[in-house]
Amino acid sequence: MMKTESILEKILAAGHLAVTSECGPPRGALPDKVREKAEMLRGSVDGINVTDNQTAMVRMSSLAACIIIRQMGLNPILQMVSRDRNRLAMQSDIIGAYSFGIDTMLCLSGDHPRFGDHPMAANVHDIDSVQMLDMVRTMRDEGKFQGGDKLDGPPKMFIGAAANPFADPFELRVARLAKKVNAGVDFIQTQCIYNLDKFELWMQGVRDRGLDEKVAIMAGITPMKSVGMARYMKNKVPGMDVPDELIKRMAGVPKEKQAEEGIKICVESIQRLKEVKGVRGFHIMAIEWEQKVPEIMERAGLLPRPQV
Amino acid sequence: MDKFEPVIVAFCCHYCAYTAADMAGTQRVQYPPSVKVIRVPCAGKVDAIHIMKALEKGADGVMVGGCLEGDCHFREGNTRAAKRVDYVRKLLDDIGFEGERVEMFTASAGMGERFGQIATEFTEKILQLGPNPVKTATSQAAQRAAS
Amino acid sequence: MITAERKPMEELIAYLRPFRRILLLGCNECVTVCAAGGRKEVGLLSSALQMRFAKEGKPIEIEEITLERQCDPEYVEELVSRIDQADAVMSMACGCGIQEVARRFQDKPVFPAVNTTFMGASERQGVWAERCQGCGNCVLGVTAGVCPIARCSKQLLNGPCGGSTKGKCEVDPDIDCAWQLIWDRLKALGMTEQYEENIPAKDWRTGRGGGPRKIVREDLA
Numbered sequence: 001m002m003k004t005e006s007i008l009e010k011i012l013a014a015g016h017l018a019v020t021s022e023c024g025p026p027r028g029a030l031p032d033k034v035r036e037k038a039e040m041l042r043g044s045v046d047g048i049n050v051t052d053n054q055t056a057m058v059r060m061s062s063l064a065a066c067i068i069i070r071q072m073g074l075n076p077i078l079q080m081v082s083r084d085r086n087r088l089a090m091q092s093d094i095i096g097a098y099s100f101g102i103d104t105m106l107c108l109s110g111d112h113p114r115f116g117d118h119p120m121a122a123n124v125h126d127i128d129s130v131q132m133l134d135m136v137r138t139m140r141d142e143g144k145f146q147g148g149d150k151l152d153g154p155p156k157m158f159i160g161a162a163a164n165p166f167a168d169p170f171e172l173r174v175a176r177l178a179k180k181v182n183a184g185v186d187f188i189q190t191q192c193i194y195n196l197d198k199f200e201l202w203m204q205g206v207r208d209r210g211l212d213e214k215v216a217i218m219a220g221i222t223p224m225k226s227v228g229m230a231r232y233m234k235n236k237v238p239g240m241d242v243p244d245e246l247i248k249r250m251a252g253v254p255k256e257k258q259a260e261e262g263i264k265i266c267v268e269s270i271q272r273l274k275e276v277k278g279v280r281g282f283h284i285m286a287i288e289w290e291q292k293v294p295e296i297m298e299r300a301g302l303l304p305r306p307q308v
Numbered sequence: 309m310d311k312f313e314p315v316i317v318a319f320c321c322h323y324c325a326y327t328a329a330d331m332a333g334t335q336r337v338q339y340p341p342s343v344k345v346i347r348v349p350c351a352g353k354v355d356a357i358h359i360m361k362a363l364e365k366g367a368d369g370v371m372v373g374g375c376l377e378g379d380c381h382f383r384e385g386n387t388r389a390a391k392r393v394d395y396v397r398k399l400l401d402d403i404g405f406e407g408e409r410v411e412m413f414t415a416s417a418g419m420g421e422r423f424g425q426i427a428t429e430f431t432e433k434i435l436q437l438g439p440n441p442v443k444t445a446t447s448q449a450a451q452r453a454a455s
Numbered sequence: 456m457i458t459a460e461r462k463p464m465e466e467l468i469a470y471l472r473p474f475r476r477i478l479l480l481g482c483n484e485c486v487t488v489c490a491a492g493g494r495k496e497v498g499l500l501s502s503a504l505q506m507r508f509a510k511e512g513k514p515i516e517i518e519e520i521t522l523e524r525q526c527d528p529e530y531v532e533e534l535v536s537r538i539d540q541a542d543a544v545m546s547m548a549c550g551c552g553i554q555e556v557a558r559r560f561q562d563k564p565v566f567p568a569v570n571t572t573f574m575g576a577s578e579r580q581g582v583w584a585e586r587c588q589g590c591g592n593c594v595l596g597v598t599a600g601v602c603p604i605a606r607c608s609k610q611l612l613n614g615p616c617g618g619s620t621k622g623k624c625e626v627d628p629d630i631d632c633a634w635q636l637i638w639d640r641l642k643a644l645g646m647t648e649q650y651e652e653n654i655p656a657k658d659w660r661t662g663r664g665g666g667p668r669k670i671v672r673e674d675l676a
Contacts, residue, residue: 109616167617441506
């Protein structure tokens with residue numbers, strides 16, 4: 001029984017591996033930049049995530065960029081963080097998004113403003129990501145606002161969330177997924193995976209609790225462009241696990257060949273993760289490297305995308 | 309212009325710094341008469357307010373003397389005194405006074421020579437810094453009132 | 456206690472410059488405990504200000520009074536006999552005390568000497584950390600005695616977020632991840648099933664969200 005009209009839901013329900021990718025909106029009123037990036041992904045993916053003031057830097061709103069992408073006949077996924085909006089604004093934007101045919105969204109907490117361009121801003125966090133999932137599910141399935149009033153024209157959103165098997169404490173990371181499942185999440189996109197052993201350990205925990213039957217888990221993948229990028233992600237990005245062997249492998253290749261090596265590693269990871277029970281798809285985050293996504297998809301044997 | 313004769317208050321702990329000052333006297337080590345020694349049971353007894361009051365009332369410089377690091381008779385008194393001296397130095401900078409008018413030193417009981425040396429060096433520094441700005445302002449005000 | 460820190464000297468000097476006679480008020484409660492505005496701190500500030508204004512050639516008179524508390528009108532009333540001897544008042548109490556003094560003496564300028572910061576507890580001598588944000592509906596019973604609203608940088612009620620690293624918050628390695636603390640406590644108490652009970656969206660009306668708050672005890676008022 002389908003909950004929504006979402007292409008992503010349909011592809012997953014049909015038993016295919018789903019693929020999504022990501023688009024970061026521009027830091028200005030530059031709609032063509034959105035169109036350029038989205039166009040690069042046409043035909044390679046089932047859905048395009050649009051980030052929401054990522055790393056707490058102001059960008060064109062996810063909602064606006066999603067509308068632009070929808071109008072191109074593509075499939076945007078609205079990302080919404082709890083950092084910048086209270087529950088009124090969230091519900092308002094969700095209704096608005098659905099009115100433009102946006103039917104898939106991701107509920108997130110959001111990076112702290114400390115890291116962004118407005119460290120002086122107030123953190124809203126009226127509700128957290130788990131409560132947001134519950135709220136969107138209530139709007140969709142019960143036709144009610146979070147406050148309890150009846151809602152006409154309920155938004156039929158296919159609801160996603162993030163999971164990070166690599167953040168601390170590890171022993172909590174399956175339980176946190178369970179919380180999100182209880183709150184009504186339909187699909188999960190994980191933080192990008194470099195430590196495949198650890199990811200498989202997490203998936204074991206997920207399967208032990210039967211959570212893989214209740215939620216579609218999409219493995220996050222980010223191709224490395226250079227050994228510098230690998231080191232940066234290892235040392236400077238919280239919640240990221242980059243094994244030393246990966247750094248060594250990237251470093252062992254001359255500079256002009258590192259990007260190709262990064263793509264190779266990316267494709268190998270996808271091939272290995274295809275075999276992991278419970279992995280229902282991939283979320284490719286090729287930040288400022290969107291043009292490589294079609295190639296990665298091709299080499300990973302994920303093209304053409306199924307038509308449903 | 310009268311020659312500047314600095315007034316320097318030296319809070320010295322009974323167990324070490326004061327005994328060192330005493331030793332300087334016994335050993336006839338020369339040090340400037342500007343340094344007035346006040347005996348305290350421990351440098352840690354000296355609080356920020358004592359230092360501030362000394363300066364407020366016209367002292368040109370204040371020294372706080374304690375035992376050598378690790379040797380404080382009361383275990384941590386010298387460490388606490390050092391932190392308080394730092395605090396007062398910063399406070400003085402914040403109000404436009406020279407933080408260097410206050411200094412912490414350590415010595416052991418037998419270091420008469422060292423005490424003399426420290427006292428001489430500190431007096432030199434105060435001579436360079438000049439009189440306490442409070443005194444200068446007060447005397448200027450008095451001169452204006454008199455004329 | 457409510458914690459506070461002395462404001463930068465330049466700001467205090469600017470407030471007081473137009474005045475000759477100052478009443479400098481300390482408070483014997485919270486600000487004494489966090490060494491920001493008790494008797495000692497009043498003495499230090501008074502000394503510093505007098506030195507500074509003397510240096511400028513404009514000496515200032517400061518009367519130092521430390522009240523038991525400034526947030527109760529009965530104590531503030533004790534100032535009645537001294538208030539006429541002052542052109543202005545500077546208070547080293549928290550914002551609650553400062554406002555009470557200002558309310559009582561409508562015709563005297565009242566200036567804050569401190570920035571009131573948070574409700575917290577001592578971690579050790581000289582170190583105080585935020586513990587409570589007065590949300591008005593305490594969740595400590597279900598979070599094993601650690602408050603996620605005051606101590607989680609994102610006030611998540613169903614944390615931790617994906618940035619928790621080695622028990623510390625992604626925002627600052629000196630900040631403990633509140634949800635790590637909660638989880639550790641739940642383990643120690645043998646109550647780990649509690650973790651998966653989702654805490655529903657908070658009603659912020661009991662907190663600041665409902666407007667400035669008041670408690671009226673009918674049996675006492």
